[in-house]
Amino acid sequence: MRALGVLLILMLTAPQVSAHLPPGYKLRVATQVGEYELRVVLVPAKPVVNQSFEVVVGAVNARTKEPFAGVVLINGTPARRFSMAFYEVNLSIGKTGRYTVPVELVDGHKRLGLNLSFEVVEQSAGARLLLPAIILLVLTAVLGAVGLLRGRR
Amino acid sequence: MEMEGVMPGIPGSLLIAGAVLLLLLTFGVVEYVERRRPAELGWRYDLLRFAPLRRALESRLFQPLLQIPVVGLFFLIIAAGLFGVQQADRNIATVLTWVVWWALIVFFILFAGKVWCTICPWNAVSDWLRRRTLWRRVEDERLFTLNLRWPGRLKNIYLATLLFLVLTWLELGFGVTTSPAMTAYLGLLILAMAVVPAVLFEGKPFCRYACLVGRISGLYAMFSPLELRSRSREVCRRCRGKDCHRGNERGYPCPTFERLDTMDANTYCILCTECVKSCRHRNVSLNLRPFAADLFSLRRPRKDEAYLSLVMLSMTSFHGITMTPQWFSWNLKLQEVLGVSYRVAFTIMMLLVLAAFPAVYYGTCVLSKLAAGGGVEVSRIFINYAYPILPIALFYHLAHNTMHFFREGQKLLPVLSDPFGWGWNLFGTAGTSPEPLLSFTAIWYLQVFFILAGHVFSILVASRVARLTFPEHGAAFRSLLPQLGVLVGYSAFSLWLIAQPMVMRTAM
Numbered sequence: 001m002r003a004l005g006v007l008l009i010l011m012l013t014a015p016q017v018s019a020h021l022p023p024g025y026k027l028r029v030a031t032q033v034g035e036y037e038l039r040v041v042l043v044p045a046k047p048v049v050n051q052s053f054e055v056v057v058g059a060v061n062a063r064t065k066e067p068f069a070g071v072v073l074i075n076g077t078p079a080r081r082f083s084m085a086f087y088e089v090n091l092s093i094g095k096t097g098r099y100t101v102p103v104e105l106v107d108g109h110k111r112l113g114l115n116l117s118f119e120v121v122e123q124s125a126g127a128r129l130l131l132p133a134i135i136l137l138v139l140t141a142v143l144g145a146v147g148l149l150r151g152r153r
Numbered sequence: 154m155e156m157e158g159v160m161p162g163i164p165g166s167l168l169i170a171g172a173v174l175l176l177l178l179t180f181g182v183v184e185y186v187e188r189r190r191p192a193e194l195g196w197r198y199d200l201l202r203f204a205p206l207r208r209a210l211e212s213r214l215f216q217p218l219l220q221i222p223v224v225g226l227f228f229l230i231i232a233a234g235l236f237g238v239q240q241a242d243r244n245i246a247t248v249l250t251w252v253v254w255w256a257l258i259v260f261f262i263l264f265a266g267k268v269w270c271t272i273c274p275w276n277a278v279s280d281w282l283r284r285r286t287l288w289r290r291v292e293d294e295r296l297f298t299l300n301l302r303w304p305g306r307l308k309n310i311y312l313a314t315l316l317f318l319v320l321t322w323l324e325l326g327f328g329v330t331t332s333p334a335m336t337a338y339l340g341l342l343i344l345a346m347a348v349v350p351a352v353l354f355e356g357k358p359f360c361r362y363a364c365l366v367g368r369i370s371g372l373y374a375m376f377s378p379l380e381l382r383s384r385s386r387e388v389c390r391r392c393r394g395k396d397c398h399r400g401n402e403r404g405y406p407c408p409t410f411e412r413l414d415t416m417d418a419n420t421y422c423i424l425c426t427e428c429v430k431s432c433r434h435r436n437v438s439l440n441l442r443p444f445a446a447d448l449f450s451l452r453r454p455r456k457d458e459a460y461l462s463l464v465m466l467s468m469t470s471f472h473g474i475t476m477t478p479q480w481f482s483w484n485l486k487l488q489e490v491l492g493v494s495y496r497v498a499f500t501i502m503m504l505l506v507l508a509a510f511p512a513v514y515y516g517t518c519v520l521s522k523l524a525a526g527g528g529v530e531v532s533r534i535f536i537n538y539a540y541p542i543l544p545i546a547l548f549y550h551l552a553h554n555t556m557h558f559f560r561e562g563q564k565l566l567p568v569l570s571d572p573f574g575w576g577w578n579l580f581g582t583a584g585t586s587p588e589p590l591l592s593f594t595a596i597w598y599l600q601v602f603f604i605l606a607g608h609v610f611s612i613l614v615a616s617r618v619a620r621l622t623f624p625e626h627g628a629a630f631r632s633l634l635p636q637l638g639v640l641v642g643y644s645a646f647s648l649w650l651i652a653q654p655m656v657m658r659t660a661m
Contacts, residue, residue: 063485143352
């Protein structure tokens, strides 16, 4: 029980962003270009230098969820396709803040473009840990109740 | 052209060859069974004849020593899922869980039955919390549990079936397999589901009735060539203590309420080896046996198991369907016709597939009854003939997972060095892009082999079930004919599925 309590406190208070590795950075993006839905993932570039990231853009058909089959230009550079629906380029995004990256989807003669505007924020400690914390709380409550009831027997 | 993240289906020529072989094997096996009437496969080889193995299993340290590293990996997955980079192919949580574990577990079951349960981290943590020790035998009164009785209405595996459906819905509808955080949530949720019943109820009711992994592997393990059984039923009958069931100072009572004198299938045994420790007569054996032995003998067919068997077949097929290009157009059409979102259309299609397989199967059972000329209720035919479906589901699962593991399994290497995706390079393998473990051609042949093997076993089991259900030989054979038709249909559908190009798990 004590160990669970300590773990719970640690999980709720642990900082999400460490000094040189920012896994807790969160990207807010909700945008559509034509019929395509773009999803953005930030990945720390390898090796991690000055907190640079790879910007990964996922492009799927908004209605069918079918991956985009053409060429994607991110910041004017043809993006490397590393899986069916994701394209990536390396961009230096050092800090939190608002960024605008031009993205173009080229499929034959069809060309769809937009400025993908997104905000990089530090994720609040509670956001990703909320559900685990609830699970841990329920577990702690059940274990505590069982302990009390066993004590009374 | 090869596209990264997409597995091309088997070539047309292999599909046709597979279909021809499917039909030839169907006729060949039925002919063989009808002429030879093979006797029940009865050979067994007890691995516990090896004294070192017996001593290891009798030791209380045996299970914890296997569990500790797996629990360590489990918490690594939770940590990486919560704190690591949220990208499927760069986080160990998704790669280890869905590409390695989820793909390989079916292979483990095929060769070693319920061995996963022996090392299961959810089971381990709930045991350790309950016992408040890693390995010692604690007196029953000192166990951290209220020892309540599991409700009688829930003494079946419908709860596990429901959880399996929920997992499939979450996996395919919400992309759990591509989200490290959701993978961690799911792991923690199952941990809570294992721990809470363990501290409230007697035994391990979660393992017995509710664990979706345990129950699915339980049915598949009827096929496995490894079993834990009593050496002699006579010794069990004379045993007064029934220590395997009640426990003693050396071992805990069977956590899934099994008794060695009545246990005749692998389904509910979790290979915890407590009975090996507690049996005073050393009457427990760990046998090698022929494949599908439990299915051939089929002592106590149950309705809940029959339903899970059908759900497993329909959901493994549905899983394959959602990875095909046709899925996108079908889903779009449904969205347009009904004016609903992608997720609603997905749910409707999942329910349709879920209903379609059992509906076709029920119709076949009615035909079997008519063909046999009555005498046996449709409900009995429905339950009994559900078991021959298991080899088809298992081997399609194997064929499907062959693709996942052998095309994506190598992705474990870079994430081992950089489990959180933070740019580490612990073993010098980060950033590497190893080649897939097998070529497309090798995978295609393996897939076709698996589907044909599953089909052959399903026909063998079906003919055995026919004789168990209908005592009269003519009626048994006539009842079998509609079932053969549907088994050929299921296997042909499996062949068609592996002929479709499919999107890989770490692709999005």
